Amino acid sequence: MSAGSTQYDPVEVAVLSPDEVARARDAALAAIAAASDLDELKAARLAHFGDRAPLTLANAEIGALPPAARAEAGKRVGAARGQVRRAIEERETALEAERDERILTAETVDVTLPADRVPRGARHPDTLVSDRLTDVFVAMGYEVAEGPEVEAEWYNFDALNFPPDHPARAMQDTLFVAGPDGGEGSGMVLRTHTSPVQIRAMLTRQLPLYVVSPGKCFRTDELDATHSPVFHQIEGLAVDEGLTMADLRGAVQAFVDAMFGEGLRTRFRPDFFPFTEPSADVSMECHVCRGGSARPGGDPCRVCKSQGWIEIAGCGMVNPRVLVACGIDPDRYSGFAFGLGIERTLMIAHGVTDIRDTIEGDVRFSAAFGMEI
Amino acid sequence: MRIPLSWAREYAPIGDEAADPAEVARRLTAAGLEVESAEQVGHDVRGVVVAEVLEIEELTEHKKPIRFCRLTAGETDPGGEPAAVICGAANFSVGDRVPLALPGAELPGGVRIGAKQAYGRMSAGMICSAAELAIGDDHAGILVLPTDAPLGADFAEYAGLRDVVLDIAVTPDRGYALSVRGVARELASAYGMSFTDPAGTDITDDAPGSGAQDVYPASIADPTACDRFVLREVRGLDPAARTPLWMRVRLARSGTRCVSLAVDITNYLMLELGQPLHAFDRAKLNGPIVVRRAQPGEKLETLDHVVRTLDPDDILITDSSGPISMAGTMGGISTEIDEDSADLVIEAAHFSAEGTARMGRRHKLSSDASYRFERGVDRELPLRASAKAVSMLASFGGASVLPGCTHASVEVEPVMITLPVSYPDEVAGVIYGRDTVVRRLRETGCEVWQTAPASAEGRAPADGKHLRHEHGRHDRSVAALVVGPPSWRPDLTDPSDLAEEVIRLEGYANIPMRMPRATAGHGLTGRQRMRRTVGRALAGSGYVEVLSSPFGPAADAEALQLPPEDLRRVAVVVANPLSEDEPLLRTTLLPGLLRVLARNIGRGFADVALFEMGLVFHPRPGSDGVAPILGVDRAPTVEELGMLHAALPDQPRRVAAVLSGNRELAGWWGSQGRPASWADAVQAASEVCRACRVPVEVRAAQQAPWHPGRCAAIFVQAGEGREWLAGHAGELHPRVVRAFGLPDRACAMEVDLSVIETATDLVGPVSPPLLSGYPVATQDVALSVPAAVPAARVQEALTAGVSAVGAGELLEDIALFDLYTGEQTGEGRKSLAYTLRFRAPDRTLTVEETSSLRDAAVAEAARQVDAVPRGG
Numbered sequence A: 001m002s003a004g005s006t007q008y009d010p011v012e013v014a015v016l017s018p019d020e021v022a023r024a025r026d027a028a029l030a031a032i033a034a035a036s037d038l039d040e041l042k043a044a045r046l047a048h049f050g051d052r053a054p055l056t057l058a059n060a061e062i063g064a065l066p067p068a069a070r071a072e073a074g075k076r077v078g079a080a081r082g083q084v085r086r087a088i089e090e091r092e093t094a095l096e097a098e099r100d101e102r103i104l105t106a107e108t109v110d111v112t113l114p115a116d117r118v119p120r121g122a123r124h125p126d127t128l129v130s131d132r133l134t135d136v137f138v139a140m141g142y143e144v145a146e147g148p149e150v151e152a153e154w155y156n157f158d159a160l161n162f163p164p165d166h167p168a169r170a171m172q173d174t175l176f177v178a179g180p181d182g183g184e185g186s187g188m189v190l191r192t193h194t195s196p197v198q199i200r201a202m203l204t205r206q207l208p209l210y211v212v213s214p215g216k217c218f219r220t221d222e223l224d225a226t227h228s229p230v231f232h233q234i235e236g237l238a239v240d241e242g243l244t245m246a247d248l249r250g251a252v253q254a255f256v257d258a259m260f261g262e263g264l265r266t267r268f269r270p271d272f273f274p275f276t277e278p279s280a281d282v283s284m285e286c287h288v289c290r291g292g293s294a295r296p297g298g299d300p301c302r303v304c305k306s307q308g309w310i311e312i313a314g315c316g317m318v319n320p321r322v323l324v325a326c327g328i329d330p331d332r333y334s335g336f337a338f339g340l341g342i343e344r345t346l347m348i349a350h351g352v353t354d355i356r357d358t359i360e361g362d363v364r365f366s367a368a369f370g371m372e373i
Numbered sequence B: 001m002r003i004p005l006s007w008a009r010e011y012a013p014i015g016d017e018a019a020d021p022a023e024v025a026r027r028l029t030a031a032g033l034e035v036e037s038a039e040q041v042g043h044d045v046r047g048v049v050v051a052e053v054l055e056i057e058e059l060t061e062h063k064k065p066i067r068f069c070r071l072t073a074g075e076t077d078p079g080g081e082p083a084a085v086i087c088g089a090a091n092f093s094v095g096d097r098v099p100l101a102l103p104g105a106e107l108p109g110g111v112r113i114g115a116k117q118a119y120g121r122m123s124a125g126m127i128c129s130a131a132e133l134a135i136g137d138d139h140a141g142i143l144v145l146p147t148d149a150p151l152g153a154d155f156a157e158y159a160g161l162r163d164v165v166l167d168i169a170v171t172p173d174r175g176y177a178l179s180v181r182g183v184a185r186e187l188a189s190a191y192g193m194s195f196t197d198p199a200g201t202d203i204t205d206d207a208p209g210s211g212a213q214d215v216y217p218a219s220i221a222d223p224t225a226c227d228r229f230v231l232r233e234v235r236g237l238d239p240a241a242r243t244p245l246w247m248r249v250r251l252a253r254s255g256t257r258c259v260s261l262a263v264d265i266t267n268y269l270m271l272e273l274g275q276p277l278h279a280f281d282r283a284k285l286n287g288p289i290v291v292r293r294a295q296p297g298e299k300l301e302t303l304d305h306v307v308r309t310l311d312p313d314d315i316l317i318t319d320s321s322g323p324i325s326m327a328g329t330m331g332g333i334s335t336e337i338d339e340d341s342a343d344l345v346i347e348a349a350h351f352s353a354e355g356t357a358r359m360g361r362r363h364k365l366s367s368d369a370s371y372r373f374e375r376g377v378d379r380e381l382p383l384r385a386s387a388k389a390v391s392m393l394a395s396f397g398g399a400s401v402l403p404g405c406t407h408a409s410v411e412v413e414p415v416m417i418t419l420p421v422s423y424p425d426e427v428a429g430v431i432y433g434r435d436t437v438v439r440r441l442r443e444t445g446c447e448v449w450q451t452a453p454a455s456a457e458g459r460a461p462a463d464g465k466h467l468r469h470e471h472g473r474h475d476r477s478v479a480a481l482v483v484g485p486p487s488w489r490p491d492l493t494d495p496s497d498l499a500e501e502v503i504r505l506e507g508y509a510n511i512p513m514r515m516p517r518a519t520a521g522h523g524l525t526g527r528q529r530m531r532r533t534v535g536r537a538l539a540g541s542g543y544v545e546v547l548s549s550p551f552g553p554a555a556d557a558e559a560l561q562l563p564p565e566d567l568r569r570v571a572v573v574v575a576n577p578l579s580e581d582e583p584l585l586r587t588t589l590l591p592g593l594l595r596v597l598a599r600n601i602g603r604g605f606a607d608v609a610l611f612e613m614g615l616v617f618h619p620r621p622g623s624d625g626v627a628p629i630l631g632v633d634r635a636p637t638v639e640e641l642g643m644l645h646a647a648l649p650d651q652p653r654r655v656a657a658v659l660s661g662n663r664e665l666a667g668w669w670g671s672q673g674r675p676a677s678w679a680d681a682v683q684a685a686s687e688v689c690r691a692c693r694v695p696v697e698v699r700a701a702q703q704a705p706w707h708p709g710r711c712a713a714i715f716v717q718a719g720e721g722r723e724w725l726a727g728h729a730g731e732l733h734p735r736v737v738r739a740f741g742l743p744d745r746a747c748a749m750e751v752d753l754s755v756i757e758t759a760t761d762l763v764g765p766v767s768p769p770l771l772s773g774y775p776v777a778t779q780d781v782a783l784s785v786p787a788a789v790p791a792a793r794v795q796e797a798l799t800a801g802v803s804a805v806g807a808g809e810l811l812e813d814i815a816l817f818d819l820y821t822g823e824q825t826g827e828g829r830k831s832l833a834y835t836l837r838f839r840a841p842d843r844t845l846t847v848e849e850t851s852s853l854r855d856a857a858v859a860e861a862a863r864q865v866d867a868v869p870r871g872g
């Protein structure tokens, strides 16, 4: 091997002849093309592009040429080496892609295998409906008020204008907390409705007042498909200056619009609750048949029993006596209140037909509703 | 309240067209009398005619008396021949007129009558009893008709069977509507027709002090119990007299049983007028009647054959022998009329609504009479109703009426209500105007006097219909009406009651709708948001929310292995529980949840994780267990509210979870699954605390109902060194598992959300961490410690060791990655391996630095918990 350009030895540089370079290049390209996997390509690279490869050696001889010959020989060898390098790169890319495809294909799994390793959880539909209803009212500017489930009779009845011996009080089928003698004289009950929270709100909050109170209630009802001794209600209460039944109708309509969608009419009919005067029960047009089942020739509707209307709530203007018991001047303020059953709403909105499903705790029931309703 | 529409139409003359049942129901319901059903009746009786008995042949060869009868229905006899019919009843004679169902007839219940062979004869039809015609429950005898019943007439038409029966749900404020009189008044009003008052009987002999002659002596000893007491008398009632057919039909349609003429008349008049009446057998009375409260120890056997011990608050009708009737509720046996009673004393009175309500509740006794008295009876009815009663006894029972009546009465202050003319407008948000208000009030029977000539319309806003939104007082000083409610409306006491009358009669449908103006609310409170987060976190971790019963048996305390002094044994007791076996309110959510868990397992679900959020109840220590009943004429004072609060049980909100079976399921990834363990329960408890962003500390504890060696106490840190016990978690005690019928190794946790929420309030808002960009440096340590040392303590010691050299903030995290117990750890020791992650905020830590921090940590662990480094 030559170290300098001072000695000229034409025999020694035969490898730089165009023929030799072309042959070495062709041999390299052939070997690269013939490589069927990355290992063979690696061997071909070593043989034809490595330190001992003919083209590498030829390249090293360029320096031994007389200066006039170097440029041409360098060009020739450089071009050949460039062709070989590109061929190696191309082949490598192709072989890598081939290899990746083969491996990834081999790694294919059955993605339809069941993936739930932990059983799914769920919230109770009563909670979901309660949260949903609450959110509707919170969006209307109401705040959530709460109270205890074991309640003083005064809050549950007297302050709500249920006189002590009035039949309305007996109609509530009350569970009483036992007094010291074991009898019903403790002055405490399991609240029969969420209305005592109205009293608590009026006694403790600033006016004007817009609150909604969801919660658990208790009555001595026999358990059947539509009655449960433990159930949930949600009640709204507004106390402000100048509130009228027109405002109550508006609030109820806004609620129905938000909960069941726009365009369902609401209807008030007289009813009786001691704490409201006047009182009304509220029906809305059936959200399923939109009243169609009640019209002549309409298809029957199971949801409204072809009545066209569904009773959804009770409501009324707060009885001035209730305001007085809460220290509110009934000459200045008026109020309205409305209440509905959570389970009943669940039954209406989601077609639940047996209220017992809500209290038995069968995982299938809650699981069907999941996390959001 | 069931009434035949025809009866109401007698006093509210609406036409046949208008009497369409659906329309009647709609109008009454819109006026506040909710018609639950309007049922067509009597259309199921077809082919029954009035026939006369011509011949009776007694067939004696059978086990019971059988009659073979020939009857004629006159010209309608099929084929012109008298009918031949077998009959098992014997209460009729030749010449009687009876209802005869001819072959082809239909009777209620879908019964079809044909000709058939019976007792060896051909029977072509059936002679009907009242029960077979659905107008009574008398099966035994044939319904014998009056002799003037037209031969051959269609029976259903003759007896007025075809009718509409309204079933009305009367709200407790509307006592007056528990009568045909009240319903007819509303019906007339709903159709704009004139109303004829069935109580409009002219009474001439009744005015107190008019010198009208008293009959049986009576007086009121307690004017708070009764403010009017009227007696009338009849003599010589024919005990065989029968109740007229039309009355029987009306009673049957109203759901009232026929008993005897006298009883039927009192029931009939109660239904028609709303005034309960009672008939005494005069021969069984002793001395003057006195209305008074009971004396201690008095007893009365009532008509239902129950001997009742009376309470000094009970209102009684008494004679010189003692109590003879519980006023307005139920009569006594000793003076009951029987089939021989001929001389009757008829009582009509006005008893205290509250008094009868209390008495009924005390004796768990309710009757049609007490139901009405509780809801308010017209004080002006006793004279009229009793006059009608004796007149009917005379007409239908051949009795003679003794002239005069006994009338004891107490002066009652009439109710007068001052009503600002615009008040109904202000309640409804509608301008009705004075004329409408006055007209509607008069329609309900109110007397109305106008005190000021000012015109309400003068204040109406320009658009004439909707009320302007007015911030201001309901001004009651101008344009007021003075209103005297009618005697049958004791429920009308306040201006708001009168406003409701006007608004309902004008129609709720005519109230406009004003959409709400948004108010400035604050949204959910932090605690309310937190509860939702807890629920979602647990559901997200695979727990299913359920609602278990809040009631439980006293035996739960044993089943949970609670020690004698455990506070969870002290429960709130329900005086009238739904089930005698479950009188206690829960003090822990666990027993209810465990029962639900067992139910699910029983239904074939082996891998179950449940949670519940709810209140538990602890009697407040030091409370006497009685909450006072405060007044309602003003707001309670702070002290009074404090008394209520002090009496009420403590009602903290808890969250609990229970698990059984596999926490991670068996499947194609492995056939074993991972069984739920104590650690899952601890994780669930920690998760609740983390959802509320409170730091948690877990310590070993021994607490029922958990396994004593597998129970963790969950402490929350509330900042400034405060630390509170929030609850427990772990595996349940094997005996508890057995008591609730659960699979082995069931686990549970229960924490007090009230405690956690309070801690959350104190820890304040989250402050963001400083995120250092410098690299992390980890150091692993393996330590041998005595087996009894809790892992949490080792970790605490390691942390403390780093802090002790002033480098606490460099320790980013410390994690246990291995736990080993075996031969190599030596007797009574275990090996724990931790990774310590260090990172500095301002530089790259050197190996020398982190090694020295690790050594400091290990040294502290050696000092605190006898830790020995293993494997260098």
Ligand SMILES: [Zn+2]
Binding pocket: A286, A287, A288, A289, A290, A291, A293, A301, A302, A303, A304, A305, A306, A307, A308
């Ligand atoms: Zn429908």
